Amino acid sequence: MNYRHLGKAGLQVSELSFGSWVTFKNQVDVDAAVEMMAVAYDAGVNFFDNAETYKRGKSEEIMGEALKRLGWRRGSYLVSTKLFWGFHDNPNEKDTLNRKYLLEAIDGSLARMDLDYVDLLYCHRADPTTPIEETVWAMHNIIERGKALYWGTSEWEAADILEAIDVAERHHLHKPIVEQPVYNLFEQHRFGPEYDDVYKKHGYGSTTWSPLASGVLTGKYKDGIPEDSRGALEGYEWLQEGLLNEQRQAVVAGLEPIARDMGATLAQFSLAWCLQNPQVSSVLTGASRVEQLHENMKALHFVDSFTPDVMAAIDRVFE
Ligand SMILES: NC(=O)c1ccc[n+]([C@@H]2O[C@H](COP(=O)([O-])OP(=O)(O)OC[C@H]3O[C@@H](n4cnc5c(N)ncnc54)[C@H](OP(=O)(O)O)[C@@H]3O)[C@@H](O)[C@H]2O)c1
Numbered sequence: 001m002n003y004r005h006l007g008k009a010g011l012q013v014s015e016l017s018f019g020s021w022v023t024f025k026n027q028v029d030v031d032a033a034v035e036m037m038a039v040a041y042d043a044g045v046n047f048f049d050n051a052e053t054y055k056r057g058k059s060e061e062i063m064g065e066a067l068k069r070l071g072w073r074r075g076s077y078l079v080s081t082k083l084f085w086g087f088h089d090n091p092n093e094k095d096t097l098n099r100k101y102l103l104e105a106i107d108g109s110l111a112r113m114d115l116d117y118v119d120l121l122y123c124h125r126a127d128p129t130t131p132i133e134e135t136v137w138a139m140h141n142i143i144e145r146g147k148a149l150y151w152g153t154s155e156w157e158a159a160d161i162l163e164a165i166d167v168a169e170r171h172h173l174h175k176p177i178v179e180q181p182v183y184n185l186f187e188q189h190r191f192g193p194e195y196d197d198v199y200k201k202h203g204y205g206s207t208t209w210s211p212l213a214s215g216v217l218t219g220k221y222k223d224g225i226p227e228d229s230r231g232a233l234e235g236y237e238w239l240q241e242g243l244l245n246e247q248r249q250a251v252v253a254g255l256e257p258i259a260r261d262m263g264a265t266l267a268q269f270s271l272a273w274c275l276q277n278p279q280v281s282s283v284l285t286g287a288s289r290v291e292q293l294h295e296n297m298k299a300l301h302f303v304d305s306f307t308p309d310v311m312a313a314i315d316r317v318f319e
Contacts, residue, residue: 001044008203
């Protein structure tokens with residue numbers, strides 16, 4: 001495993017990390033979580049990602065229980081959670097980054113994970129109805145109270161990240177240091193030119209999500225939706241359009257021989273492709289079973305295989 005600084009922060013994250021969206025509780029119970037997190041940790045993964053909203057807190061409970069059973073030294077791993085959507089149908093506790101919600105919600109997450117603090121706390125989405133200054137102060141106070149060590153954003157527009165950094169600098173508050181954007185061969189917009197100041201000037205880090213576009217980039221959806229896949233899960237029907245999209249399937253068919261020539265599976269190829277972008281600090285992987293994790297961890301062998309010729313071949317597939 002290699003480690004990259006989270007932007008210009010002192011913290012280093014493993015190039016591949018492991019997250020629990022969809023899988024924990026739906027497909028992965030505590031025993032399986034223990035097994036999978038151990039495989040990841042043994043491969044050098046030091047970052048485990050979660051969110052309050054994942055299965056309405058059950059995912060945090062499972063990860064907390066797994067961490068307890070695994071008994072790792074706290075300094076040896078990073079754990080995160082993310083806040084925004086909330087659980088309660090109440091104007092102050094859903095779809096918000098207001099001060100009251102953030103200060104109360106972090107306590108709920110820590111209780112569910114049975115942790116004293118998270119290493120990274122993300123604002124899971126931007127909230128246009130709350131002043132960014134209010135959110136920055138609340139995140140600063142959470143850090144000052146020792147409940148999180150660093151904070152970041154997820155799926156924020158570049159202008160909002162720059163405003164948050166500016167507010168923090170003006171008031172000498174803890175700045176956000178990391179964005180959690182979607183990033184895969186199909187979705188690259190969060191590293192567009194408008195983010196140049198975020199990453200290059202301010203040295204923001206990134207922990208990117210859905211590197212396999214929920215599994216499409218493994219090639220598993222080319223003949224429809226396999227019964228044992230994410231696409232067949234109750235409650236996730238909304239993903240099916242993207243999983244079966246004809247244009248995407250054509251791209252997958254075009255990428256397959258390039259991956260094969262490299263000696264990589266399509267999953268390994270697609271994960272390694274994310275890491276050829278130096279603005280990516282860590283690629284958050286997801287897996288519903290341990291075999292996938294074994295396969296995905298080997299993606300690291302292929303990061304240096306993306307020569308100009310290979311990149312040109314990929315461009316031709318998209319053309
Ligand atoms: N900040 C955000 O808004 C946000 C949003 C989404 C995700 N995330 C984070 O990013 C993490 C990763 O996202 P993701 O789960 O969507 O990643 P992904 O890599 O796009 O999809 C992972 C899923 O693909 C399938 N898969 C993975 N490896 C495979 C392999 N080798 N062969 C066949 N199938 C394979 C598995 O699903 P099946 O086996 O069930 O088909 C697995 O659960 C999440 O856990 C979460 O921590 C963050």
